[in-house]
Amino acid sequence: GDEIQAIKAGVLEIADIHVVSKCxxxxxxxxxxxxxxxxxxxxxxxxxxxxxxxxxxVSSYTGQGVDDLLARIAAHRAAMTDSELGRERRRRVAEFRLHKTAETLLLERFAAGAKGLAPALADTLARRASDPYAAARQLIAQTIRKEYTGDLA
Incomplete structure (x- = not known):
């Protein structure tokens, strides 16, 4: 019960307009x-x-509420265009996109650099000569070293 209420509360915070269909x-x-x-x-x-x-x-069957919904969407757009709230939201979205793009580029670069290094480290894991965290740290260190020595394309 409490978990469901928490989920509902979180969902309520997501939307800018809640629409109930088949009204x-x-x-x-x-x-x-x-x-x-x-x-x-x-x-x-x-x-x-x-x-x-x-x-x-709203109801697609009767058309009820559609005009109200369109008016609310227009009001929301105006509010987000001309307000500090809208500017802050756009900044947060831009920051999120920046981080996700950097993360993607970093992972691509890491995958390219780690390509030849992972099999040997996987062998040490398979033989239980290392633990996953130590092997991962070693993989990261070797990949960074490879990057800075210019061996990575």
């Missing part, structure tokens, strides 16, 4: 109400957010 069904109001209550509770105990996360019910 023409009888049980949709319960879902809309539950989401709104959880978001309200979150604002009482958590930090205040600059963007109030809306919960919008």
């Amino acid at each position: 023409d069904r009888d049980d949709a109001n319960r879902t809309l109400t539950d989401l709104r209550q959880m978001l309200t509770l979150g604002t009482m105990v958590g930090p205040r957010r600059a963007w109030a996360v809306p919960v919008v019910g």
